Amino acid sequence: MTDSDTRQPAPSVTPSPKSTWPPKLDGWLDAVARRATAEGILSSILVPLVSALAALVVGGVLIAIDGVNPLSVYGAILQGVFTKSRGFSYTATVATPLVLIGVGYALAYRARVFTIGGEGQYLVGAVAGTAVVTAGGVGDLPRVVLIVVGLGAAIVAGALWGGLAGVLANRFGASIVISTLMLSFIGDSLLQWAVRDGIRDPDSYNANSRPISAAALPSFFGQKTHLGFLFALVLVPIAWWLIRRHRWGFRIDARGHNPGTLNANEFSSARVTLSVLVVAGGLAGLAGMVETTGVNVRLGQEASVGYGWDAIIVALIGRLHPLGVLVAGLGMAGLTIGFESAQRQFELPSSLVSLITAFVIIFVVWGDAIAARWKESR
Amino acid sequence: MRSVSRRFGETVALDGVDFEARPGEIHALLGANGAGKTTLMRILAGLDSPDAGTVEVFGQRIEHFEPGPIRALGVALVQQHFTLVPTLTASENLVLARPEGALLPPGRTAGARVRRLVEQFGLEVRDGVPASQLSVGERQRLEILRALDADAKILLLDEPTAVLTDVEAERLLGVARALADQGRALVVITHRLAEVEACDRVTVLREGIEAISDGAVGGYTRADLASAMIGTDTSGTITARTTRRTEAGPVCLRVRDVSLGRVSSLSLDIGEGEIVGIAGVDGNGQSELEAALSGRSAAESGEVSISGESIAAGDPRSRRAQGLAYIPSDRYSWGLIGPMDLSDNLELGRVLPIRPNRPARHKAARPSLDHWDVRTAGPHAKTSSLSGGNAQKLVLARELDEHPSAVLACYPTRGLDPEAADTVATRLVAAAEAGCAVLWIGAELDELLAVSDRIEVLYDGTLFGPYLPPFDRAAIGLAMAGDAADRARTATGGEPGPP
Numbered sequence: 001m002t003d004s005d006t007r008q009p010a011p012s013v014t015p016s017p018k019s020t021w022p023p024k025l026d027g028w029l030d031a032v033a034r035r036a037t038a039e040g041i042l043s044s045i046l047v048p049l050v051s052a053l054a055a056l057v058v059g060g061v062l063i064a065i066d067g068v069n070p071l072s073v074y075g076a077i078l079q080g081v082f083t084k085s086r087g088f089s090y091t092a093t094v095a096t097p098l099v100l101i102g103v104g105y106a107l108a109y110r111a112r113v114f115t116i117g118g119e120g121q122y123l124v125g126a127v128a129g130t131a132v133v134t135a136g137g138v139g140d141l142p143r144v145v146l147i148v149v150g151l152g153a154a155i156v157a158g159a160l161w162g163g164l165a166g167v168l169a170n171r172f173g174a175s176i177v178i179s180t181l182m183l184s185f186i187g188d189s190l191l192q193w194a195v196r197d198g199i200r201d202p203d204s205y206n207a208n209s210r211p212i213s214a215a216a217l218p219s220f221f222g223q224k225t226h227l228g229f230l231f232a233l234v235l236v237p238i239a240w241w242l243i244r245r246h247r248w249g250f251r252i253d254a255r256g257h258n259p260g261t262l263n264a265n266e267f268s269s270a271r272v273t274l275s276v277l278v279v280a281g282g283l284a285g286l287a288g289m290v291e292t293t294g295v296n297v298r299l300g301q302e303a304s305v306g307y308g309w310d311a312i313i314v315a316l317i318g319r320l321h322p323l324g325v326l327v328a329g330l331g332m333a334g335l336t337i338g339f340e341s342a343q344r345q346f347e348l349p350s351s352l353v354s355l356i357t358a359f360v361i362i363f364v365v366w367g368d369a370i371a372a373r374w375k376e377s378r
Numbered sequence: 379m380r381s382v383s384r385r386f387g388e389t390v391a392l393d394g395v396d397f398e399a400r401p402g403e404i405h406a407l408l409g410a411n412g413a414g415k416t417t418l419m420r421i422l423a424g425l426d427s428p429d430a431g432t433v434e435v436f437g438q439r440i441e442h443f444e445p446g447p448i449r450a451l452g453v454a455l456v457q458q459h460f461t462l463v464p465t466l467t468a469s470e471n472l473v474l475a476r477p478e479g480a481l482l483p484p485g486r487t488a489g490a491r492v493r494r495l496v497e498q499f500g501l502e503v504r505d506g507v508p509a510s511q512l513s514v515g516e517r518q519r520l521e522i523l524r525a526l527d528a529d530a531k532i533l534l535l536d537e538p539t540a541v542l543t544d545v546e547a548e549r550l551l552g553v554a555r556a557l558a559d560q561g562r563a564l565v566v567i568t569h570r571l572a573e574v575e576a577c578d579r580v581t582v583l584r585e586g587i588e589a590i591s592d593g594a595v596g597g598y599t600r601a602d603l604a605s606a607m608i609g610t611d612t613s614g615t616i617t618a619r620t621t622r623r624t625e626a627g628p629v630c631l632r633v634r635d636v637s638l639g640r641v642s643s644l645s646l647d648i649g650e651g652e653i654v655g656i657a658g659v660d661g662n663g664q665s666e667l668e669a670a671l672s673g674r675s676a677a678e679s680g681e682v683s684i685s686g687e688s689i690a691a692g693d694p695r696s697r698r699a700q701g702l703a704y705i706p707s708d709r710y711s712w713g714l715i716g717p718m719d720l721s722d723n724l725e726l727g728r729v730l731p732i733r734p735n736r737p738a739r740h741k742a743a744r745p746s747l748d749h750w751d752v753r754t755a756g757p758h759a760k761t762s763s764l765s766g767g768n769a770q771k772l773v774l775a776r777e778l779d780e781h782p783s784a785v786l787a788c789y790p791t792r793g794l795d796p797e798a799a800d801t802v803a804t805r806l807v808a809a810a811e812a813g814c815a816v817l818w819i820g821a822e823l824d825e826l827l828a829v830s831d832r833i834e835v836l837y838d839g840t841l842f843g844p845y846l847p848p849f850d851r852a853a854i855g856l857a858m859a860g861d862a863a864d865r866a867r868t869a870t871g872g873e874p875g876p877p
Contacts, residue, residue, distance in 0.1 A: 244736075247729045250722070257717045264674050264704065264712040265694050265726040265776075 025177055026114060033109045033256070035368035037320050042371050044324070048317045051363035052331070059356040068346045076345055077338030087337060089224035093295060094333035095326075096225075097122065099232040100287035101311035102318060102325040103239045104280030109320050110243070111252040111276045112259075117165060117180025118284040119308025120187030121158040125285025126292045127194045128157030130299040133215035134199060146215040151289050158285015159278045161187060166274035176277070188304050195301055208300035217294040226294030231286065232326070239322040252276060284308060313361045332357060382431035384417055391417045393586040394431070399532055399563040404554055406577035406595065407567045410607055410858070411660050411821050413583040415567045416458070419534045422565075423455035424448035435532070454525030455534040460517050464510035468492050468503050468520050475524050495523050501553060515546040522553070532563045539573060540661055551576040569607070569659045571600050571859040582606040604855035608823050616791070616803040618828040622847050627651050630815035631702070631784040636680030639666040640839040643680065648784065648815040653807070655830030656819040656841075658858055663839035664819055665707070668788045671817070672704045673697050674712065684784050698727045703777035705770075707788035707819070713773045716762030720747060720754060723761050724776050750775035751801070767798025774805055784815040791825060803829055823854065837863050 035043065060070030081087040101118040108115050132138070133150040141149075165183060168174040194200075194209070201210040217226040243249035251272050254262040259269035287307065292299050314332055318324030339353045379397040383390070392414045399405050409415045420426040422433060427443035434440065435451045462471050469488035472495075483491075492505045501519040509517060518538060525533055535554070539547035551566075551573065558564050558578075566577060574580050574595060582590040582603060589606035590598065598606075627650030635643045640663040648654050658664065669675035671682055676691035683689060684700050697704070706712035714723050721743035725733075733739065740757035747757060752771045754764060764772060770790065777785065787806055791799035807829055810816045819836075820826045826833055827849050834843035835857040842862040845854050856862065 245733050247731050247733065250725075250729055250733065254715055254718065254722075254726070258711075258715040260711045261713060261715050261726070263692075263694070264672060264706060265698075266729060267695065268692055 026112075026175070029114045029177070030112055032316070032365055032368070033112055033114075033320065035372045036316055036364075037110065038368070038372065038375070040375075042375075043368060044319050044321075047367040047371055048319065048324075048328070048364055051367050052317070052360050054363045055356050055359035058359050059352060062352065062355065063346075063348065066348060068348065073342050073346055073348070076342035077335065080338035080341040081334045084341065086224045089220075090337045091330060091333045092220070092223070092225040092229045094336055095329040096228045096232045096294070097287040097291050097307040098311050098314045098329035098332060099326050100228075100235060100290065101280075101284045101308055102314035102329055103235055103322050104283035105311055105315035106318060106320040106322060106325050107239065107243075107252060108276045108280045109315060110256050111272055112256040113166075113273050113276050114177050115162065115165060115180040115277055115280055116177060116312055117162060117184050117187075117281070117308070118287075118311050119304065119306065120180070120184030121161045121281040121284035122288035122291075122308045123184075123187040123191045123304055124161045124288070125154035125158035126288030126299055126303055127191055127199070128285070129154035129289035130209050130212055130292055131194070131199045133212050133293070134201075134210040139214055141214075143214060143216075147217065147293065150212075150215045150293060151286060154285040154289030155282040156285070158288065159282035161285070162277040162279075162281020163274060166277035170270040170274060176273075184308065191299075191303055192301060195299060195303075199299070201298065204298075206300070208298040211297050212293055212299070213297065215293050217290065226290070228287075228290035228294045231290065232329075235283070236322040236326045243322070248275070284311075310357065313357055317360060317364055379418070379422065379434075380432045382418065382421060382428045382433065384414075384421065384426065384428050390586050392421075392428070395583065395586070395588055396591060397422075397581060398592055399565050400579075401531070401561045401563050402558055403579055404558050404564045404566060404577040405592075406574040406580040407565055407583065408569060408571075408574055408580060408590075408603060408607055409583035410569060410823075412585075413607075414586040415583055416536060418583070419455060419536055419565065419567060422448075422532075423453055423534060425455070449528065449530075452529060452531030453534070454528060454530030454532070456518070456521045456525055456536060456538060458536045458540065460509075460521060462509040462517060462520060462524075465508050467508060468505040468512075468523075471509055471520065472524055472527055476528055491527070492523070495527055499523065499526055499553070500556065514541045515543070515550075518542065518550070519553075526557075530562070532565070533557065534565045534567075536567045537569075538566060539568065539570065547573070569859060571603055571856070571861055572864055574603060584609055600856060600859075600861055601852055604859050604861070605852050607859065608851065608855040616800050616825050616828045619807055623652055623831045627813070630685060631817060632681075632683045632686075633671065634681045634683070636667075636670050636682060637678045638670040638675060639663070639678075641666045641670065642839045644839070644841055645680075646817075646834065646841065648817055650783070650815055651810055651813045652831045653810045653816040653818055653829055655826035655833040656817065656836050657823055657826050657833055657854055658836035660821060662836050664788070664836060666839070667836065668707055668786070668819060671786050672702075672706070672712075672788075695727055698780075698782075701783035703782035703785045705773055705777055705785065705787040705790050707792065709769055709773050714761050714769060716760065718761060719758050720752070720761055720764075720772060721757040723772060724757075726776060746775050746779055747772075750779075750805075765798075767794045767801070770794060770798065770802055774802065778805065778809055781812070782809075782814060784817070785809060786817050786819075788819045789821055790818070792821070799825075823851070823858075827851070835862065842866075 063070040063073050081091055101122065105118060129150040132153040133146050138146065161183060165176055165179045168179045169176050196207045199209045201208060217228055220227050220229050251262060251267050254266065255269045255272045263269045310332065314325055314328045318328035336353055343350055379395065381394040381396060382392055383394055384392040395418060397418060407415050417426060421428050421443065424443045424445040432439060435448065435453060438451065440448065463474060466474065469492045472491060473483060473488050489505055496503060501523050503516050503520045503523060504512060509520065512520065538550055542550060554564050554566065566573065568574065577595055579592055580590060580595050581588060581592055584607060629647045630650045631648040633644060633646040635645055637643050670677040673689055673691045673694065681688055684702050687700055689697055689700060689702060710716065721739045724743050724746060743757040750771050752768050752775060754768060761772065785806065790802050790806060794802065806816055818826065818829065833845040833849060833854060834841045835854060837857060837860055842857045
């Protein structure tokens with residue numbers, strides 16, 4: 001056998017992903033996800049940590065340009081989170097949807113299923129859950145039943161919204177990035193219609209739903225946060241166990257590394273695609289209802305606050321690992337909450353937080369690329 | 379070209395090859411897979427450079443092997459895989475290849491350029507539709523027109539008829555003749571004897587050496603060419619089996635009227651304990667046959683069954699449970715997951731719903747790795763760290779450990795060193811002797827001759843055979859080059875192959 005045989009594999013029926021040029025969006029995302037899960041302390045801890053610090057330095061420069069001492073701002077942020085009585089509770093409240101959606105993203109990205117549809121699934125879940133718990137005739141049901149039914153409806157709605165993208169991908173070859181993005185906009189439109197028309201409170205002047213107080217989440221062990229944080233805390237070890245010990249987690253990782261081999265030897269990779277989209281969608285739907293019943297009184301037009309987008313960053317900084325997602329989610333929530341009080345004190349523009357998080361993700365992707373190149377050169 | 383040599387690593391692709399193309403002649407370059415045909419043409423086109431030897435074009439010695447300057451001398455290579463921009467029309471593709479000035483010409487001018495070329499050379503191509511919507515024949519004609527548009531004096535066609543229908547292939551050879559009559563030199567790479575007969579001169583390459591050097595086509599019979607192509611010496615790296623089955627056991631693996639892509643209505647029965655070798659030149663339907671039999675792709679029609687039970691496509695766990703093992707032709711695309719560890723890869727196809735913890739998984743993998751002699755740092759090692767031979771042994775360990783009743787082995791020795799290839803072959807023969815039905819799709823005839831109880835030749839999606847031991851090399855070689863297919867066509871009163 002000569003070398004021309006070994007270098008050129010037989011023409012395949014299934015096209016190999018490497019043969020497409022120009023590189024597709026998914027190919028680039030694939031590299032991002034692969035590097036985020038690279039083994040070793042460098043990729044798992046050093047890159048996100050140094051990136052976060054570097055982003056804070058850049059943020060500090062911007063604060064200094066505004067004429068404020070960055071160190072006093074960062075000091076105030078830390079005070080806001082750790083010394084104020086409600087700081088940590090509020091941080092947990094903000095972290096809850098980030099972690100719930102972020103763990104779903106992490107599972108999907110491990111399988112190299114690049115959904116960005118968390119925001120739409122979150123909104124659809126909130127709408128469906130609210131519609132159920134504010135429907136006529138359910139008000140007499142016990143609170144526990146209402147909560148469970150409401151959360152269940154939200155999970156189902158989010159899962160269907162996510163699963164729709166999976167069906168479109170498996171059946172018609174639609175790009176999951178594009179379809180989940182578009183479904184997010186449809187989800188937002190659905191919310192706007194629902195609070196103006198579908199589930200609007202007829203007695204209210206504003207466009208919002210009836211109050212959902214009958215299904216409001218209890219507080220988290222007497223703290224100033226709601227029980228949803230417990231869901232996030234429980235979800236993390238479950239997801240971790242699934243990845244390490246369950247067949248589904250194995251198939252997720254196998255699909256991410258080599259869908260062709262998974263398909264030929266173990267399980268249909270299309271069905272893994274669908275299952276991670278359904279699960280990620282269900283978690284985002286849950287997050288939507290948790291936020292509605294834990295924080296708000298009614299579902300309103302302004303329910304879309306961007307948790308579904310921010311959770312993408314949380315998943316990547318968290319290295320697509322459940323524990324990492326929890327840490328990253330808490331970190332990002334802490335920055336948000338801490339900055340809220342610092343902002344008032346120093347009269348800073350509120351866009352600084354999103355600017356800093358944007359820098360974090362740029363530095364993480366950049367750092368991963370540098371780390372990958374450094375490992376190759378060794 | 380004088381005594382051109384080229385090696386890739388330890389493999390010698392070309393070893394002192396002389397080659398000449400003369401104006402007004404069609405020169406056939408014949409050879410099996412990996413004989414070095416394409417490498418030789420790539421060097422002539424400046425896409426690759428030789429390690430030794432000289433290349434002259436119209437008396438001018440080539441010093442730097444770069445495509446641009448060599449193209450300027452009038453050498454054009456029409457590659458096996460189309461290099462048109464699929465979204466552009468015929469005229470746009472021509473403009474892209476040879477822009478005139480910085481501005482794009484108006485559509486009418488570009489269209490006129492295509493029409494002029496079409497009229498001049500009689501190669502019909504539709505303009506105004508994207509190249510992706512043209513038929514394969516049209517795309518090929520467009521590729522040739524593009525070469526002629528640059529006024530190519532030496533035209534190299536790499537397996538031009540591989541993708542064409544018989545009628546189209548015949549037409550293409552007619553065009554080649556017309557171009558040669560205009561004083562151009564043509565080189566046609568092929569592995570089909572019928573096409574060689576339409577040429578003037580022939581060079582046959584075998585494993586980088588010239589078996590026939592620049593002979594007149596009329597001076598050789600088909601049998602001469604076929605034996606030059608496949609060789610007569612049985613210098614295979616694989617130990618030949620000492621005993622062969624004289625009669626096959628009860629049918630185990632049954633293929634009925636399977637069609638997929640190039641493969642049309644293919645049927646085959648393999649008995650228990652029998653090794654059936656599928657010989658043939660790559661691209662005659664091997665990859666489709668592999669995809670359909672392994673259940674990786676659903677066949678368009680037909681059925682694959684094992685011990686009477688039909689095998690469903692897209693359900694690998696059932697396939698394994700039914701007793702069909704699968705050794706894929708590309709183990710890195712369909713056999714192994716590089717970034718996962720060895721024990722994970724061994725578990726593929728039988729992963730438990732709740733998996734044992736990692737130390738237990740590694741412990742469970744050890745006996746199998748030892749038994750199949752996978753030399754590694756241990757079950758925790760990444761599969762991507764394995765050498766080719768050990769990677770293939772890992773595939774064997776997974777596929778053969780549970781005593782399957784049938785094995786689909788696709789190029790199981792591809793890319794392996796002789797020792798590893800021999801080990802793999804020995805293991806497969808042992809499986810057959812234990813009663814397993816083995817279907818061995820191979821590229822190297824020597825290998826198939828060494829192990830098979832029966833050989834079938836796959837040519838253009840159809841099986842020709844059976845050939846039984848003692849094997850007639852020459853007959854199998856002729857069938858691989860399409861002779862059996864030509865005869866069958868003539869016998870049924872159909873169109874004879876190209877003259």
